[in-house]
Each structure stands twice: as C-alpha cells, then as structure tokens.
Amino acid sequence: MPLPASSDPRDRPIAVFDSGVGGLTVLHELLVQLPQEDFVYLADAARFPYGDKTLEQLEAFSLQIAEELLARRAKLLVVACNSATAAALPALRSRMLQTTLGIDVLGVVQPAAVQAAAATRNGRVGLLATPASVASGAYDQAIAQVDPFVELTSVPCPELATMIERRPEFDEEVVDTVRAYCAPLREAGVDTVVLGSTHYPLVRPLLQRILGRGVQTITSGLPLARQVEHVLEVRDLASRRTTEGGYRFLTTGEPEAFRALGTRFLQMPMADVEHVELRTEVPTR
Numbered sequence: 288m289p290l291p292a293s294s295d296p297r298d299r300p301i302a303v304f305d306s307g308v309g310g311l312t313v314l315h316e317l318l319v320q321l322p323q324e325d326f327v328y329l330a331d332a333a334r335f336p337y338g339d340k341t342l343e344q345l346e347a348f349s350l351q352i353a354e355e356l357l358a359r360r361a362k363l364l365v366v367a368c369n370s371a372t373a374a375a376l377p378a379l380r381s382r383m384l385q386t387t388l389g390i391d392v393l394g395v396v397q398p399a400a401v402q403a404a405a406a407t408r409n410g411r412v413g414l415l416a417t418p419a420s421v422a423s424g425a426y427d428q429a430i431a432q433v434d435p436f437v438e439l440t441s442v443p444c445p446e447l448a449t450m451i452e453r454r455p456e457f458d459e460e461v462v463d464t465v466r467a468y469c470a471p472l473r474e475a476g477v478d479t480v481v482l483g484s485t486h487y488p489l490v491r492p493l494l495q496r497i498l499g500r501g502v503q504t505i506t507s508g509l510p511l512a513r514q515v516e517h518v519l520e521v522r523d524l525a526s527r528r529t530t531e532g533g534y535r536f537l538t539t540g541e542p543e544a545f546r547a548l549g550t551r552f553l554q555m556p557m558a559d560v561e562h563v564e565l566r567t568e569v570p571t572r
Contacts, residue, residue: 296388297524300325301515302361304352306337307452308545309486310367311552313395316508317365318534318555321516324525325532327359329563332540336449337370338417338484345419349375351565353382355537357390362524365515366394369483370417373425391518398510399481400429404437406503407479411438413472415494416483418443426483440475444468448486452548457493465490469497481505489552536560
C-alpha cells in the first residue's frame with residue numbers, strides 16, 4: 288500500500304522494526320488502535336534470530352535499521368523486538384534526537400513491565416524471553432522502577448522464537464519445549480508472566496494451558512499502542528485524516544517468504560514486500 292508524500296510531519300509514517308515476523312503482533316495492535324496512521328515495517332530477517340546475538344551486535348544492527356527508517360521519513364520509531372529494545376534503546380534515542388524532527392523511540396519492555404507489576408497479586412512475576420533480553424537485565428530494571436518489591440523469575444528461551452517462526456504447525460517437540468521453559472515459573476509460584484518476545488503471543492493459548500488459568504500472561508502490543516497514541520498527541524504528530532492509513536513492508540531477507548509467513552502473524556492482508564540492503568556504517572554519537 289503506497290504511502291503519500293507530504294511536507295506535514297503528521298503525514299509521515301510510524302516506523303516499526305523487528306528481527307523477523309514477531310513484531311507483526313505489535314503492528315497488528317497499532318493498526319487496530321491507530322487506523323488513520325501510516326506505517327512502515329522492517330524485518331531484519333537476514334540476521335534472524337536476534338536472541339543469540341551479543342548486546343553490541345544488536346545495538347549496531349538497530350542503528351543500521353534506524354538509518355534506513357529515517358530515510359523513509361519516519362515520524363516515530365517503535366522497536367517491536369525485546370532483544371533490540373533491551374540492547375539498543377538508549378543508543379537509538381540518542382541518535383533519533385539528533386534529527387531535525389527529534390524523533391521519539393518507544394520499545395516493548397517498559398509497557399509490559401508496567402502492566403506486569405500492576406497485574407501481579409502475590410508479587411511474583413515470571414519472564415519468558417530470549418537469552419539476549421534476559422542477559423541485558425532490562426526487565427529487571429524496568430520492573431524494579433515500577434515496584435521494587437516485585438520478585439522477577441527470568442527464563443531464557445533460546446529456541447522458542449525460531450520454532451514459532453519456522454514451523455507452521457506446532458508438534459510435540461514445540462509443546463515439550465514450552466513445557467520445559469514454563470517449569471521454573473510454576474516452581475516459583477508466579478501469578479503473572481511476561482511474554483518477553485513478540486513471537487510468543489502466537490503460542491499464548493499453549494502457554495496459558497501449561498501455566499494454569501490462575502496465571503495472567505502479559506504481552507506488550509496493546510499497552511505499547513496506547514503509549515504511541517499518547518506520544519503522537521503530545522507531540523502534535525497524530526494524523527488528521529479520517530480515512531484509513533496505509534502500511535508497507537521491508538525485509539532484509541526474501542520478500543515472498545516474509546509475506547507468506549507474515550500473514551499468520553499480522554492477521555491482516557499483506558501487500559508487496561520490498562527487499563532492502565542495510566548500510567553497514569552508522570553515524571557516530
């Protein structure tokens with residue numbers, strides 16, 4: 288879906304990126320909550336998964352992506368990837384504040400952390416996330432800032448995002464893997480679990496069954512969409528149109544493979560997908 292060219296910053300698109308298709312679960316909420324806005328989504332599929340990369344690599348990748356999305360005239364940047372948010376949010380905010388528009392950057396960690404701290408009844412929260420997200424301590428810090436008395440039990444899930452993205456159907460191996468990741472959370476007696484990857488909502492029913500109906504699962508899509516709406520209003524960047532906006536897709540991987548898989552995550556029609564090559568150099572901060 289083509290996006291219109293305009294000199295009005297309010298008509299510029301909101302940019303969203305992830306390592307693959309998982310961030311489409313966030314884009315879905317944004318499209319539902321902000322139907323009048325334009326969006327551009329970039330999937331760094333060539334370097335998927337992000338969960339096994341170092342924090343330094345993830346920061347470099349994220350800054351490269353930011354440059355591409357700046358070239359696409361983004362008015363706001365949404366990091367729809369927990370690993371990238373945990374590793375690169377400060378660097379991204381520093382870079383985007385140097386732009387003429389002074390672009391805001393929002394990530395998925397803080398909205399989910401706030402929701403989890405508010406939802407827990409016994410003060411025990413679980414986290415299922417990639418190794419990179421767990422190692423960064425981003426959720427520990429975010430939850431502690433909201434409520435220092437909440438106890439967080441974090442479980443790294445090195446295989447889960449890849450399984451979800453690359454298997455159209457969930458077999459017994461997937462079930463056994465999810466069950467093993469949930470075991471430490473059941474032992475810790477958590478009553479709230481943060482799904483710390485934007486891929487994980489695709490197995491939310493399975494997670495809920497294994498964790499038990501008394502455990503609340505938290506995803507970042509809806510609270511992040513509400514945060515985006517608030518920032519746009521405060522910055523006077525919300526679109527003034529009354530009709531639906533457009534959305535388009537970029538990938539560093541194979542476009543048709545992304546489109547075929549992405550429809551399952553987005554749950555909406557997907558138009559053509561453009562292949563992009565990211566620049567390897569980023570501005571020094």
